[in-house]
Amino acid sequence: MFLAASIVCDDYFLPSLEIITECLGLSQDVAGATFMAAGSSAPELVTAFLGVFVTKGDIGVSTILGSAIYNLLGICAACGLLSSVVSRLSCWPLFRDCLAYTISAAAVLAMISDSRIYWYESASLLLIYGCYILVLCFDIKINRCLMKKLSPCCSCFTKATEQSGEQQPLAGWREERGPLIRQQSRTDSGIFQDELDYSQFSTSLHGLDEISEDRPSVFTMPEEDMKRILWVLSLPIITLLYLTTPDCRRRFWRNWFMVTFFMSAAWISAITYVLVWMITIAGETLGIPESVMGLTLLAAGTSVPDTVASVLVARKGNGDMAMSNIVGSNVFDMLCLGIPWFIKTAFINTSGPIEVNSSGLTYTATSLICSVVFIFLAIHLNGWKIDKKLGAICLILYLVFTVLSILYELGIIGNNPTRVCGN
Numbered sequence: 001m002f003l004a005a006s007i008v009c010d011d012y013f014l015p016s017l018e019i020i021t022e023c024l025g026l027s028q029d030v031a032g033a034t035f036m037a038a039g040s041s042a043p044e045l046v047t048a049f050l051g052v053f054v055t056k057g058d059i060g061v062s063t064i065l066g067s068a069i070y071n072l073l074g075i076c077a078a079c080g081l082l083s084s085v086v087s088r089l090s091c092w093p094l095f096r097d098c099l100a101y102t103i104s105a106a107a108v109l110a111m112i113s114d115s116r117i118y119w120y121e122s123a124s125l126l127l128i129y130g131c132y133i134l135v136l137c138f139d140i141k142i143n144r145c146l147m148k149k150l151s152p153c154c155s156c157f158t159k160a161t162e163q164s165g166e167q168q169p170l171a172g173w174r175e176e177r178g179p180l181i182r183q184q185s186r187t188d189s190g191i192f193q194d195e196l197d198y199s200q201f202s203t204s205l206h207g208l209d210e211i212s213e214d215r216p217s218v219f220t221m222p223e224e225d226m227k228r229i230l231w232v233l234s235l236p237i238i239t240l241l242y243l244t245t246p247d248c249r250r251r252f253w254r255n256w257f258m259v260t261f262f263m264s265a266a267w268i269s270a271i272t273y274v275l276v277w278m279i280t281i282a283g284e285t286l287g288i289p290e291s292v293m294g295l296t297l298l299a300a301g302t303s304v305p306d307t308v309a310s311v312l313v314a315r316k317g318n319g320d321m322a323m324s325n326i327v328g329s330n331v332f333d334m335l336c337l338g339i340p341w342f343i344k345t346a347f348i349n350t351s352g353p354i355e356v357n358s359s360g361l362t363y364t365a366t367s368l369i370c371s372v373v374f375i376f377l378a379i380h381l382n383g384w385k386i387d388k389k390l391g392a393i394c395l396i397l398y399l400v401f402t403v404l405s406i407l408y409e410l411g412i413i414g415n416n417p418t419r420v421c422g423n
Contacts, residue, residue: 001275002304003230004237008267009308011218012241013039015249016260023257029093030136032313032321033328039265040305041329043272045336052340052354067299068105068330072371073398074300075307075326079314080391087319087386089379092143094320097327098376100132102369104334109365116353119345125338132331218242241267268305275301292406319386323379327372367401 017039021031044067079087107128111121135142218238222228231238245263246253253260279301283293306329314322341354374397382390407413 001271001278003234004271005268005275005304006308007234007237008241008264008271009040009305010312011249012245012247012260012264013268013305014309014312015247016257016264019248019254019257020261027139028318028321029090029097029324030139032324033093033097033331034133034136035261036309036321036325037328037332039261040268040309040325041332041336042265042269043276043302043305044329044333045339046269046273048336049340052344067303068101068333068368069371069401070299070303070398071306071326071330072368072375073394073401075303075310076323076375076386077391077395077398078307078311079322079326080386080388080394082311082391083314083386085315085317087314087317087322089319089323089384089386091384092146093324094327094376094379096135096139096142097324097331098372100128100135101327101330101334102372104128104331105365105368105372108334108337109369112356112365115356117341117345117356118353119342119350122338122341122345125334126342129331129335129338218247272302272304275304289410292410296402296406314386322386327375367405371397371401 017031017036020026020035021028026034104125107124111117111125219242222231245267246256246260248254248257248260276298279297280293282288283297288297306325310322310325313325345354375394378390378393379386404413
């Protein structure tokens with residue numbers, strides 16, 4: 001399942017995201033916070049609906065809150081430790097996403113404090129996400145305004161912005177897949193392209209044609225021994241994806257990129273569902289408490305697509321996109337909680353609120369806010385870059401959080417009753 005998630009992200013999801021970014025003229029961070037976050041967070045949406053309508057427990061809430069901690073610390077650690085490229089970051093995108101997520105996490109903390117979720121509370125989560133999307137629509141104008149006002153008094157803001165403009169584009173395949181599509185920086189891209197950019201856009205599509213013509217078949221066997229072994233093991237997955245999802249990297253399927261995007265998101269959800277199902281059965285067999293499963297194994301399992309996608313773009317030096325996906329997917333996860341809660345309280349069960357077990361989740365939501373502040377300060381002190389030093393610090397902090405969460409949920413620390421999966 002890990003291998004399948006990697007293949008879907010690398011061969012279908014990220015290439016479709018590349019074309020979507022070019023068509024809409026999105027900057028790297030906006031694309032990472034919207035389409036990339038929504039696609040790679042599809043498993044969390046499925047888990048939230050399962051938790052509200054099927055299992056009727058708090059596993060969906062604990063999984064999303066637990067995966068949020070994993071996204072902030074675990075994926076940031078993976079991007080730093082597994083990437084040989086030092087990725088530079090911009091100040092505004094990180095501040096924007098961290099602020100949006102802090103507000104979302106604080107809203108969830110206020111909602112679950114009384115262990116009841118009402119329809120107007122869940123509607124407020126949808127309103128917060130709507131405001132976040134509205135800010136993204138005017139992202140470039142807000143960025144330029146802040147650059148003018150803050151650059152004289154904040155040197156790191158100007159330095160980080162200039163360095164981000166030197167980044168490579170989205171998920172370009174420079175080494176093995178030919179020429180890249182036109183580079184964009186935050187200073188020349190927005191939600192919609194200017195008129196002068198249409199000629200550049202047509203040139204980029206012409207370059208994409210050239211790439212697609214020379215694209216080797218997915219059934220071509222690699223030359224290296226280790227890659228051959230992985231290719232043979234993944235051949236059933238490759239064949240299934242080839243028969244069900246159009247490869248928008250090829251010229252014939254280029255205009256089907258939206259189909260590729262939605263199909264790859266659907267496959268990501270299906271693969272993650274099987275992975276979560278396996279983990280849940282193991283947890284029930286071993287008698288692991290439900291909340292512990294949600295905060296650890298299920299959280300890491302549902303965040304596999306986020307991890308793979310973020311590490312892949314971080315290896316290309318696209319730090320803004322990786323961080324916007326990490327934090328932006330967490331903001332989308334808050335929407336994941338709001339949708340099933342709102343549907344159930346407003347349309348299905350209008351007589352009363354949804355009951356949730358909030359004792360351990362309150363601690364988790366509080367830790368989320370602290371983690372957001374830590375990530376922002378750590379990146380600022382690290383010189384606005386993602387490297388192995390930052391990755392090691394995030395890994396240590398995530399392990400500490402995981403141990404404390406398990407001890408708290410098992411009742412070893414504090415006074416918290418536990419519930420076992422299946423009971």
